Amino acid sequence: MIERPGGGRVSTTESPVVIIGAGPVGMTAALLLARQGVRSTVLERRTTPSCGQSRAVTVQRDVLSLLDRLGVAAEIMRDGASWSLGRTYFRERELLQLRFPTSEGELYPPFVNFPQFRTEELLHAQAQACGLVRFRHGRTVTSVDDDGDEVAVHADGPDGPEIHRAPYAIAADGIGSRVRGGLGIAYSGWQTEGRFLVCDFAADLPFSRERRLWFDPPFHPGRIVLMHSFGPDRWRVDWQIEPDADENDYLARLDDMLRGVIGEHETRILRANTYTFQQRCAERFSQGRVFLAGDAAHVVSPFGARGMNSGIEDADNLAWKLAFVLAGRADAALLDTYDLERRAAAEHHVEVTGATMRFMTPASAEGVTRRDAVLAAAATDPARHSDVDSGRLYEPFPYVGSPLTVPGDGAGTLVPDGPTGTTTLRAHLAGDFSLLAVPGHGASAREVARRLASATAIIASRRLTLVRPEGPVPDTTGTTTLHDRTGTLTGWLPDHTDHLLIVRPDCYVAACVPLPRSAAETAAIVTRTLATALSPSLPAPSAADQMPV
Incomplete structure (x- = not known):
């Protein structure tokens, strides 16, 4: 720390990223950056590791999979309340049941309820232990300046004013975000x-x-x-x-x-x-070198568990893009896709939860009458159950309209997760671009692996072959061979042909195409896809174009 005129202090931090807010979203971003080798400084107003309240309690299975890779899911599953059934009542009568089925081989329950303050404590402990996250508690951020080359984050600390400088800043400072307000970004809703x-x-x-x-x-x-x-x-x-x-x-x-x-x-x-x-959403999730995430970018009612879960996915989307740009592996235009992809997701969640709240808590007596009429009709006619909006629960948002996605079946969605030997499929794939070959029914896994391995001049170093349940698992060179014992990882793909999946660092499928017969064709497809991903062409599709069907 060095003194500056006016009595403030300047921190010439070695952290390329300053994160404002040590809630679940901010700490997830810090840990994901650390897994990419990127240091961060986390500024938090509180002097304690957690908020001390239950708040966002429901963790969805795909987010739990991510938290497992960060080392905190075991305790959540052990001490939390797993559930797969929702009951809805009207007056004294049970009206309907919502079941979220589980299947053989799934490692994570559909939902686990676990208090937010414990999630924060677990993430805080992991971040402290990793050696790449520096916490600065008791700091109230007052403003952020961006001169085009770096950001200067101004904060009031225990010993007076501070300035933390870094190439980028992530504002995960909640619904009342001072950063968002200071940047003049509207928060409509x-x-x-x-x-x-x-x-x-x-x-x-x-x-x-x-x-x-x-x-x-x-x-x-x-x-x-x-x-x-x-x-x-x-x-x-x-x-x-x-x-x-x-x-x-x-x-x-x-x-x-x-x-x-x-x-x-x-x-x-x-x-x-x-x-x-x-119900609110920021008009943009990035401005210059500053990015909004979590409640600073969007907020919804809790009936649907779309708050913390979607905020953690903000962090997952942004962290790898920042890391790739900082490492010189991608053009800075990649960062523009954060706003494109995650604002579309947020607008979708606001729309879904808004419809839920208008049904559950009508603004007028006439609205209550209409709602109760729907409930009464559903009580006697099961065909009317779908008219009852008791909260559509969270699912990851597909990036089908993103410039990083090659149109095709399965592209833009999260790759399924499940056990593959001693770990999970997403644990094999997360953190970098991966090539995943899946042989069709009756195809030779050895031959598919050979074709994938023979495609040279590809910058994606991870090459994996995922064998269907009925197939033998051969010894191969040039690829890692995994076995889908239950069919949950390969069952979503047609089995009549061999497939090639190009998987992003956040485990979303960038492309899903038939695996070419020749190495040259494979290399060409992969090269085109990765070139687009690492130097995307914008403008991109509108949020409406990305809404799931």
Whole structure:
């Protein structure tokens, strides 16, 4: 640190990236950069490793797969509440069930509920241990300057003003992002009509670990209530309350309200507070050398688990692109695709959760009447169940319209994950571009591997052959051979032909094409795809073009 005029301090940090905010998104970005060998400095207003609250509790299986590669999923799965069933009730009657099936060989449950503060503590410990992340707690970022060559992040620290300089900055500083505001980036959207009281409590309950949602229950008439577990003997209930309700009045009646939901059971209240949902999306996710991620870029209601999960995918999308540009492996234009891909994803999530909230918490008495009519009809006619919007749960957003995606079946989606020997398929693929060959039914895996290995002059050094369940696993040279024992990794591909997948560092499929017979054709396809990915041509498709069908 060196003094500067005016009494402030200047940090000439060796970190190429300054990350503002040590929540799940900021720390995931730091760890993913570290896996690419990139140092980062994380500035956090808090002086503690976590927020201390449950907040975003639901982790979706694909995000859990990513967190597993970062070394934190084992504890989440051990201590969290895994679930694959959601029940919806109207008044006293169970209306419908949403099941999220699991299949043989899947390592991760569809959803695990685990408190955000514990996720943050696990990520913080991993980041500290990796040696490439430098935390600076007790720093309140006040502004960010970008002179075109580097960014200067201004912060108030324990000893006074500081400036942290780096080539790039990631603002993961939450819904009230000072960075976003200082850059003049609009954060458009709306606030929902629903205000909620949330209570975390400890109790030994004879209930299954499942999501339960009530419309107009007898214990809370005219409103909605959500309940789920987030760990051993740990539960959470969200009650919709009046927009102008006195929070203290509800807090004084909390024990009675809990008994209305769970009956006569001994409970210990851990924490309780009220909140109001917002549906917002920044007009752009990047400006110069500064990038917005997580709630700083988008915020949605929690009915669908699309907040933290999509924020962590922001980090996964951005980290490898920054690392490639910093290492000189890609043109700076690659960074423009972060806004393109992730803003399209955010707009989709805002649209989906907005429709959910308009159904669940209508803004008018007429809206409530229409909603209740739908619920009443669904109670007697199973064909009307699809009219009930109890929250469409998170799924990764496909980049089918991205300039980094070669149009074709399966392209733009996450490659499936599952066990391949001692690790998982995505663990083999993550972090760099990979070539994955999948033999068709009855094809010789040895011959497919030979064809892939013989394609020279390709900058993608990872070459893998994934053998279907019925196929023998040969010894090969030039490629790594993996066996899909259950068929979950190869079953989505037609089995009548050999396939070549070009997989991005974030495990999204950039291209899925029939594997050419000649090495020269293979090399040409791969070279074209990687050239486009590492030096993309913009402008790109609109967000609407990328919406999943």
